Amino acid sequence: MSTTPKQTLTGLILDEDCLFTLDEMSIACSVRTEYIIELVDEGIVEPTEQQREQQQWSFTGKNLLRARKARRLQHDLDINLAGAALVLDMLEEIEQLREQLRRLG
C-alpha cells in the first residue's frame, strides 16, 4: 500500500546557519537536557555563546548531528562520553582524509 504525496515538503539544512536551543537539542536527540549539558562539558558540542545562561544557549545544525551521533555511539557500543568524543573526532578526521584521497585519486 502506498500513498501519493500531496505536497512538497521543505526541510531544514543542518549546517552552521540554523540554530537550536537546549530544549530543541534534547528533543531532537530524545535525551534529557542534562545529557546535552554533559556533551557540552565533554566538548562534543559547543553552544555559540557558552558563557551565557543555559536556557539562552544555541547550537548549530552540525552540533545537533554530532549530539545525535554521540548518543547512538554511546548507546550502541556501550562506550562512555570520552570514548564517543574520541570516535567522533577520529571519524571526522577519516572523512577529511578520504576527501583528500578522492581529490588526489
Add this chain to the structure above:
Amino acid sequence: MEFRDYYEIMGVDRSATQDEIKRAYRKLARKYHPDISKDTDAEDKFKEMGEAYEVLKDPEKRAAYDQLGQNYKDGQDFTPPPGWDAGFEFSGGGFEGAADSAVFSDFFESLFGQAGFTRGRGQAGGFHARGQDHHAKILIDLEDAIQGATRMITLQVPEVDQQDHVQTRSRTLNVNIPKGVKQGQQIRLAGQGAAGMGQGGTGDLYLEIEFKPHSIYHVEGHDIYLDLPVTPWEAALGGTIKVPTPSGIVEMKIPAGSSSGKKMRLKGRGIPAKTAGDFYVVLKISLPDADSDKAKALYEQMKNELNFNPRQKLGV
C-alpha cells in the same frame, strides 16, 4: 517466514557462553555500526545482529529459541508452533523505551513480539515515547544542488496494526532539495518520522545528501573543480579558451607561461550559497601525437632550436 539462525549471524557456536556472545556482539557492533562503517549494507547488518543479540543475550529467550530452533537452518521456511513459548517466562527488559528500540524482523516479532514484553503502546499505563527518527540517503546530481530540485522519495515504514502485528508500509514524499546543499549535509524534516506513543511527539526524518559522481566535474564543499586540457602553445603563449561550467560555457583567459596543474579560479561560479562557491579550472597540458611527418618535423625543430632541459634542477 524464514527461520533466522542467530548464532550464524553473530558468528558464534551454539555452545557459546554468554560472555563469548557479548564479546562477539561488541566486535561486530564496532565493525558494522552505521556511523562508523562505510559498508553500504552496514545498517542492515547492524540491525540483524542487534536482533540476534537481543535474543541470545537473554538466557530465557535464548533457551526458548534453542529449543525451537534445533531443527531449523537459516533461511528455512518457518512457522512458530502454537503455544511454543509455554513454560518460558520472559521477564523482558530488553526493550528499553519501546519507541527507541530497533524494528525487528517478522521472525523475531512472531516469536517474541507479543509474549511477555509488549511494545509499550499507549495502553501500558500512560506510557509516552517519542516516535523513532528515520534516516535516508538521497543521491542528487550536481545540477540539483545548483538549481535546486524536487525529489520523490519512498520510505519503508514499519507500523503496528490493531492486531499488534508489525507491517511495513511504503510512504512516498515529495521533498525540496534546496539550492546550495553540500555533499554529506543533512536535511531535517520535522515530524516526518514515526508516530510517537501516548503523548510522545512524532519523530523526524533526516535526509543525507550524496552527490552522484559527475563525468567531468568534482565537487568540494561549495566549490567545483574541472580538469581542463590545454595545448602546449595555449599554455606557453596564453590566450582565451572556452570552458564548460554547469551554468554554461564561459571564456577564460590563460596567462602566457602557464604550467600544467595551474589552478585558476572563476569566482562565484561554484554552487550558490550565502557565500557562493568558486569554480576552479586545473590546467592539464595535452601533447599532440607525433603521428605524422609534419608533427615529427615540428618536434624535431623544437628539439634542435629550443634549449630546454626540464631536468636541470635535478642536476642531470
